[in-house]
Amino acid sequence: MVTHMKEARRMPGAEWLKNHPRWLERAYLLSKRAITKAYPVMKRIHPRFANWLMVRSEKVLKGWVFNCQMCGQCILHSTGMTCPMNCPKNLRNGPCGGVRPNGHCEVIPEMPCVWVQAWERSQKMLIFADDIKVIQPPVNRTLQDESAWVTMIEGRDVQTPKGWG
Numbered sequence: 001m002v003t004h005m006k007e008a009r010r011m012p013g014a015e016w017l018k019n020h021p022r023w024l025e026r027a028y029l030l031s032k033r034a035i036t037k038a039y040p041v042m043k044r045i046h047p048r049f050a051n052w053l054m055v056r057s058e059k060v061l062k063g064w065v066f067n068c069q070m071c072g073q074c075i076l077h078s079t080g081m082t083c084p085m086n087c088p089k090n091l092r093n094g095p096c097g098g099v100r101p102n103g104h105c106e107v108i109p110e111m112p113c114v115w116v117q118a119w120e121r122s123q124k125m126l127i128f129a130d131d132i133k134v135i136q137p138p139v140n141r142t143l144q145d146e147s148a149w150v151t152m153i154e155g156r157d158v159q160t161p162k163g164w165g
């Protein structure tokens with residue numbers, strides 16, 4: 001949890017970007033189009049390298065901008081381009097009932113509530129503003145540390161693990 005805050009402090013520019021999510025939603029759509037075409041080709045040529053490149057670039061780029069925790073099941077465009085895995089309770093549908101009157105986190109009082117930020121940022125979006133109202137399934141931990149782009153392209157990000165109702 002403390003790591004989350006340290007990371008966020010170390011990322012100049014990232015907060016500005018997240019507070020202007022229209023740029024990010026455009027970037028998301030462009031990236032989605034490019035990666036959906038490029039990844040299957042790369043995978044055919046060199047599957048291990050393709051996967052390594054996807055994981056590495058996601059760790060670095062999304063790590064910088066979103067403090068990505070590599071859940072492997074990205075829902076950023078549904079959460080105002082604010083990573084829900086930075087919520088200390090790891091909620092995929094928030095906020096919890098403990099948001100402080102100043103909009104800060106119940107668990108880490110110095111930290112703004114991730115879900116308050118998610119809501120405020122989502123309302124600045126043009127294309128995905130309403131997606132925050134969609135109820136998300138619990139996070140699938142079996143996808144941890146995988147590339148969320150890869151799991152999305154392969155359709156594994158929306159599959160329900162065995163035994164889930």
Ligand code: SF4
Pocket residue numbers: 062066067068069070071072073074075076083084085148
């Ligand atoms: S992949 Fe998961 S942890 Fe990373 S930014 Fe998206 S939702 Fe957050």
